[in-house]
Amino acid sequence: MRRKTIEEYIETIALLEEREGRAQTGAIASNMGVKPPSATEMLQKLEQAGLIHYESYDGAVLTGPGRRLADELTEKHRTITDLLDILGVEHGQADLDACQIEHHVSAGTVERLADFVEFVGSDEAAGEFVRRFRSRYR
Amino acid sequence: MRRKTIEEYIETIALLEEREGRAQTGAIASNMGVKPPSATEMLQKLEQAGLIHYESYDGAVLTGPGRRLADELTEKHRTITDLLDILGVEHGQADLDACQIEHHVSAGTVERLADFVEFVGSDEAAGEFVRRFRSRYR
DNA sequence: TGATCCCTTTAGGTATACCTAAATCAGGTC
DNA sequence: GACCTGATTTAGGTATACCTAAAGGGATCA
Numbered sequence A, B: 001m002r003r004k005t006i007e008e009y010i011e012t013i014a015l016l017e018e019r020e021g022r023a024q025t026g027a028i029a030s031n032m033g034v035k036p037p038s039a040t041e042m043l044q045k046l047e048q049a050g051l052i053h054y055e056s057y058d059g060a061v062l063t064g065p066g067r068r069l070a071d072e073l074t075e076k077h078r079t080i081t082d083l084l085d086i087l088g089v090e091h092g093q094a095d096l097d098a099c100q101i102e103h104h105v106s107a108g109t110v111e112r113l114a115d116f117v118e119f120v121g122s123d124e125a126a127g128e129f130v131r132r133f134r135s136r137y138r
Numbered sequence C: 001t002g003a004t005c006c007c008t009t010t011a012g013g014t015a016t017a018c019c020t021a022a023a024t025c026a027g028g029t030c
Numbered sequence D: 001g002a003c004c005t006g007a008t009t010t011a012g013g014t015a016t017a018c019c020t021a022a023a024g025g026g027a028t029c030a
Helices: A006-020 A025-032 A036-048 A064-086 A091-101 A107-122 A124-136 B006-020 B025-032 B036-048 B064-086 B091-101 B107-122 B124-136
Strands: A052-055 A059-062 B052-055 B059-062
Touching (some): A006 A025, A006 A036, A006 A059, A036 A059, A059 A064, A064 A091, A064 A107, A091 B107, A107 A124, A107 B091, A107 B124, A124 B107, A124 B124, B006 B025, B006 B036, B006 B059, B006 B064, B025 B036, B036 B052, B036 B059, B059 B064, B064 B107, B107 B124
Antiparallel strands (some): A052 A059, B052 B059
């Protein structure tokens, strides 16, 4: 498999923290498809980088900057899945693609995508337009 | 900078081959922002992988499989820039984003994007719809 | 033909995300 | 309070894309 980025670790930690109050080494590792020692190593790096607070044998929680990064990523992710959804991509697939794309698209571009998603949701004719597209290319 | 993938090397080689008949080590390196020895190393790997035909001191050209991969990537790239264009992303930025996204989006999803691009281009009301979006979120 | 110059390759080293195996810790049980 | 057990960390090693420095090839020109 591909090497994981800092951002992917941060997302996983955010998910686990939300679900269980903190992110433990083993849970991070199994969620990301790596072995526990790899997770430990990254946790130490992320602590150094100031993105998490990490206690040995205890787990990690996001710091302020870590939380901000996680929120940005979540927002990007949601925008991208919403767009792919509009374009008729099956939801599970949209989610998988978003996991990748979110790390490689610029902030400005995501804003435009968000504008479009909002436009489609708010505009009467837009819904009709999207339905027509979907029915034509089913 | 980030590490380059095989796909990025293939794209650069395709570009240079089209422009100059073959892709030379130095040109590849400067196009990709790496040093010549790094390019040499990758060329040897790509030759092993059967994606290029490479002669020492002479340069590389794509093989059949290499050409097919390059064409797929070009097609993905074009689809993504077209879509971002429709969504109002500035063209240079769209191109940069496409360079990244194309390596991380699934084939099936790109097909849906292509459908949408085609729909917008072929449907009367669609063009109108897109114009309205663009003028509202200028 | 031999010298020169530019480009490419080889040699050897770095950084980083991953691994396995072994050591360490913490919490529950006797 | 000593012991077990399962999770975590440490130690040490691999793969890979990158680098710098040095060696080698090929074309041109005297």
